[in-house]
Amino acid sequence: MAPSIPTPILLLVLSSALTVGQISLLPELFPNLPIRRRFFAFAGVVSSLLAIYNLFIYPPFFSPFRKFPGPKNAMPIFGHTFASFERPAGQSFLRFMNEIPNDGIIRLQGLMNRDWLLLTDPASLSEVLVHKAYDYEKPSFIRQFLRIVLGDGLIVVEGDEHKFQRKHASPAFSFRHIKDLYPLFWSKALEMKDCVAAESKGGNEIVEINQWANKATLDIIGVAAFGRDFHSLTTSDNELAKNYEEILEPTANKAAFFTAHLFLPRWVIARLPWNLNKSLKRTTGVIKRCTAQLIQDKKALMKDQSENHVDILSILLKSNDFGDDMLGQQLLTFLAAGHETTSSAFTWVMYLLASHPTIQARLRAEIHTKLPSLSSASDPTFDLASTLESLPLLNAVCLETLRLYPTVPVSLRVANKDTSIGTHFVPKGTRAYVVPWAINRAEKYWGPNATEFIPERWIDEKTGRANNTGGAVSNYNILTFLHGPRSCIGKDFAKAELKCLVAVFCGAFEIEMADPDEVPIPYGALTVKPKNGMRLRLKAVSGW
Structure with a gap:
């Protein structure tokens, strides 16, 4: 299974490798171009290829979550990112839970088509919150804000x-x-x-x-x-x-x-x-x-x-x-x-x-x-x-x-290593949304008067x-x-x-x-x- 590519590290490695390879194997190419400019030129090409891969190839063909159900209204580039910023927080997540048939996980598209998971049933929630609680941590941007x-x-x-x-x-x-x-x-x-x-x-x-x-x-x-x-x-x-x-x-x-x-x-x-x-x-x-x-x-x-x-x-x-x-x-x-x-x-x-x-x-x-x-x-x-x-x-x-x-309507976890939810492989860096606002109001659990x-x-x-x-x-x-x-x-x-x-x-x-x-x-x-x-x-x- 092809992993999701960690773009910054891969960009540096590939750009450096291509620069060194070109100088060593094809020195006659760009003879008057400074090495720094060659590196940035290769970086531009690699960035474009990585963007194409992450946006259009990995999500539909290689993502371990490609067969999971999800909403169809994703915005280009931004996916469902804005659902995280809406008020009341969690309202779109509640709508997804009520409208999309699922077996405990709904797949969302994050920024640049990154995989986000919305956890919707006791089995998936217990995996992330209890059984593998320390495999899933608060995102660094939230922790650095709270640490202030x-x-x-x-x-x-x-x-x-x-x-x-x-x-x-x-x-x-x-x-x-x-x-x-x-x-x-x-x-x-x-x-x-x-x-x-x-x-x-x-x-x-x-x-x-x-x-x-x-x-x-x-x-x-x-x-x-x-x-x-x-x-x-x-x-x-x-x-x-x-x-x-x-x-x-x-x-x-x-x-x-x-x-x-x-x-x-x-x-x-x-x-x-x-x-x-x-x-x-x-x-x-x-x-x-x-x-x-x-x-x-x-x-x-x-x-x-x-x-x-x-x-x-x-x-x-x-x-x-x-x-x-x-x-x-x-x-x-x-x-x-x-x-x-x-x-x-x-x-x-x-x-x-x-x-x-x-x-x-x-x-x-x-x-x-x-x-x-x-x-x-x-x-x-x-x-x-x-x-x-x-x-x-x-x-x-x-x-x-x-x-x-619920006082905190949306809680976010990020896999800090390759792990799993039940039998499903979860790559390092995957976001998992635990949404009290949605779970607490889901018709599936609380009936039509939820x-x-x-x-x-x-x-x-x-x-x-x-x-x-x-x-x-x-x-x-x-x-x-x-x-x-x-x-x-x-x-x-x-x-x-x-x-x-x-x-x-x-x-x-x-x-x-x-x-x-x-x-x-x-x-x-x-x-x-x-x-x-x-x-x-x-x-x-x-x-x-």
Whole structure:
């Protein structure tokens, strides 16, 4: 089987070989032409031949995926590249899955007719995510972009380094530890509720809820990860929080900056006269300095105090598995992944409840039945975790929202060596798309109402209790947190935090869209959030 040709290396080798061969064997040709010009002339010829081969010969005649089904509307040269840039991210992939009969893999055409694979069934997904997880890694352009802010933390590293970090960070996210954090989640949800109530003035003022969710979840991850309250809900003076919010604020300039990493190496972008390079260097420098100081402060605090420290940093310090530099990079990762994702999920829950008032009313009744007052849940003797876990509709609403609006809608993997998916050979460099947005909404797995908000999917009809499948036959039918060794380490943390936020807000407010006719547009470069924010009208519920 003829392999796909690695163009840059082959171009150099063939051009050099032809130049040397011509000089040695046919010296009478081009006697007055300098060697450098001969090399570039041969390079031009070889480039043209390679382009013809890669564009018109390899894909239909030699590609190991040539018999796989795929969409027919590929653009010349660009193929289906633009499907990766559309918003909502993953929408075209969903259409391909619903419309193209396949056995688990759909073949797409990338730039210059490169083979891309869209994984569509549990067998192919389990191969890439679980059984051969370390054969498929995040593309270098995504990793080099993330490394700017996160360093070499759990999200960025690959191979043995990832195995080490995952193994030694996992105890901080055990169920036992997360159960201890429920009171923290609840207290911050109450604080956000009070701030929003003051801004809404009894429902007379419209509230943009996403910005409040960002502040609350940033405070939560500050206390849960660092043992430090940033007080983002009430002030804007914290240096770390302020700089992190500046980095994460979505702008067209930042979207262009991310896109540039698709085509140019990091060292080239860093040397461009781009103001964002300077601002990122400044903000990331401040963040890393603040993180390093927090680690030193925590070490000193743990020496001087005998109290039980339950934050993630304390647990990692006690394990003695990480040096200060690696600790800092882990905390940067948890800071980014631990607040932006949950704030987006909470914002979409608010939208769905506002759009489904009957479900909202039922959920409020369920919450009030088990939690007759906010103060009762704040009692230290009250088992808040078990109570919230026992509320079937609360869990169902959260899980259904996470299904419809996965925080990261598209995930990309690249084969780092010749490997396989089942019995199919996969050459090194092949892209494989894992698309939660498409899998979570595929009619094949979720039925004709796959795109509808139906929390009852997650409630067992016979027992009335919550289930963890949504009625799907495989856990690979929902990919919000992925699966395997690269799955989200903080998924239980995020679910617990989300349940606390939703319980407080649905219990305390009647939620309506500021504009009943508005349909929010899912947007964002890496995570899914409403393009223009989420404007709500909130009316306080009396007696709770």
